[in-house]
Amino acid sequence: MSEAPTQAARHLAVVGGGWAGLAAAMAAHDRGWAVHLFEAAPQLGGRARTLPGPAALAGLDNGQHILIGAYAQSLRLMRQVGVDPEQALLRLPLTLRFPDGGGLQLPRWPAPFDAAAGILGARGWSWRDRFSLLAATLRWQIAGFRCAPDASVLALCQGIRPRVMAELIEPLCVSALNTPVDQSSGEVFLRVLRDSLAGGPGASHLLLPRTDLRALWPEPAAQYLRRQGHSVQTGQRVHGLRRDTKGRWQLEFVTELEAPTAFDQVILACPPGEAARLLTQASGLAGDEPARLAAWATQAQALRxxxxxxxxxxxxxxxxxxxxxxxxxxxxxxxxxxxxxxxxxxxxxxxxxxxxxxxxxxxxxxxxxxxxxxxxxxxxxxxxxxxxxxxxxxxxxxxxxxxxxxxACTPGLQRPAQRLIPGLWACGDYVEGPYPATLEGAVLSAQAVVAALG
Incomplete structure (x- = not known):
């Protein structure tokens, strides 16, 4: 376990307390940084949070999130902060059953035998349905789960029969990429299939939270960071960014709070619109840096x-x-x-x-x-x-x-870069990376940024 930061430690500001921001803070702790995380909302979790307040929905989540067995880093971080995934998550083989009993359910077998058995045993499918999917799966495997960057999922699935598309491909695509098949990136879809259905033992298993999202990881992570001597503050919106004459970054807040006067590095782990706002208003820049930040902000704001x-x-x-x-x-x-x-x-x-x-x-x-x-x-x-x-x-x-x-994870999408200008970074599920907007994608983005800090 890493030691608590010393007075001589480098100071890192993380703006945003969702899964990306907390994962960045955890990775920075492991590398000896003194971390200061600021979240504008009153609760942590970002877009995977528990609803607050006395309303009828209080204590429920803002949405239903599914993890899968291939989310190795998310599961590792849970264990690091004392959450047992086997207790907090219900593990099931990939199951896409309909109320009438039709659909697909994989057995608890090693890959790829589980997928083959699930396809052959799918209820309500004809043999032509089954073989159309098996043929497509074999074709994807031979191609190394790669395709042209501009290919859609619909184009990728030419030859798969309509029932299989409706009962398997479309539900998988919309759950993983949250984009219709005719608009979804085939390249990203294949990456998800490669790491899940063709991954190691249990990679394709569904992991359904047994607790609210707040207790699943964000709050335990914040408590862990505080115990290690780091600062995690909610209800603190960063109003502006300014680089001083020594090259360090200063954060401006709406209200006064106790925080270091300057930071060696800043990671923007907030939503793209909020990151764009901070960048376009940043001061203390030099040379072509304002233009570079403006171009990044334009790209981020262009995401659908x-x-x-x-x-x-x-x-x-x-x-x-x-x-x-x-x-x-x-x-x-x-x-x-x-x-x-x-x-x-x-x-x-x-x-x-x-x-x-x-x-x-x-x-x-x-x-x-x-x-x-x-x-x-x-x-x-x-x-x-x-x-x-x-x-x-x-x-x-x-x-x-x-x-x-x-x-919207569309074909050929160019996502914003992680590195902005010296000392300033961005992470999140929308930043450049191989995965769609998933919890694991956010975690991996954060870890990649911290690894690049030096």
Missing amino acids: FEAITTVYAQADAKAGAVPDPLRLPHPLLTLRCGPEAPAQFVFDRGQLGGPAGLLAFVLSASPDLSREALTQQVLAQGRQALAPLGLSALHPLGTVIEKRATF
């Missing part, structure tokens, strides 16, 4: 974002005089979606440590409709899809719309 909507509802099952909570056959079910049935997944929170009968319907790449319209469409979809499982009533509890949940 997709929304994720989560509709929470209480489900009752058909019973006697008093309704019983509904229990789904799996903690996660895939839903058949369409123009007026927008949810792709439903989570049974009662099987994940929550109240019995609490369901969370998830709309990746959510349509641009009002909260009320989305809620009504999802409730109607849920009542129809879950009726064969014994659903008698579905009561809405609340709807959370994360409007800028992920960037």
Whole structure:
């Protein structure tokens, strides 16, 4: 374990307390930096957080996040701060079952035999369906899970039959890249498949949080950092950046707070819009640095974002005089979606440590409709899809719309660079890297930046 920072240690400012910011702070601790993390919101976690306040949704999450067994660094960081992934996460083989029992479920076998067995045993698929997917999978493996940078997932999947596209490829793509198949990067999709379905033992397993997102890692990470002598402050928005005559960075805050007067390095782990604001207003620059920062900000602001909507509802099952909570056959079910049935997944929170009968319907790449319209469409979809499982009533509890949940992972997308100018860096799931907007992508981005600090 690294020692607590000394007075002679170099000082690093991390702006943002999501998974990227906290991962950067952890990596910097391991390398002997004195870390000072500032988060503008009252809680940590960024776009993977627990909702605060006394409202009906308090204690629930802003969305449903799935980790997979291939997220090696995220799992390592959990263990480092004292979180046992085997207790905090429910581990399941990759399962994309529908309420009617159709779909895919991989056995607990070593790769690639688990994928082959899952495909051959998929319920409701014809042999032509199965062989079309096996042929495509073999083609991707022969190509080393590589394709042209401008290829979409739809182009990549030519020859795969419509049922397989609807019941496997589209749900996988929208859950991993949060972008429709005709607009998603085939290159990134293949990278995800390579590291999961073709990864090591358990790489393709789904890891579903059994606790709220705050307790899963952000709060334990903050507590760990504070115990090691670092500073983690919430409710502190950085108002501006200024480089002094000695080349060190000074942060300006809306309110006075106790912090070093200058920092050797600054990592912007905040959303791209906030990073762009800070860069375009930075002072103390020289030469072509203002133009370089302006170009980075323009590139970051040009990213297109997709929304994720989560509709929470209480489900009752058909019973006697008093309704019983509904229990789904799996903690996660895939839903058949369409123009007026927008949810792709439903989570049974009662099987994940929550109240019995609490369901969370998830709309990746959510349509641009009002909260009320989305809620009504999802409730109607849920009542129809879950009726064969014994659903008698579905009561809405609340709807959370994360409007800028992920960037659109499109073919050939040029993402902003990690290195900005000397002493100034950016990290996050949207920064250059091989992965889509995932928790592991954010963690890997942060670790790469800290490794480059020197």
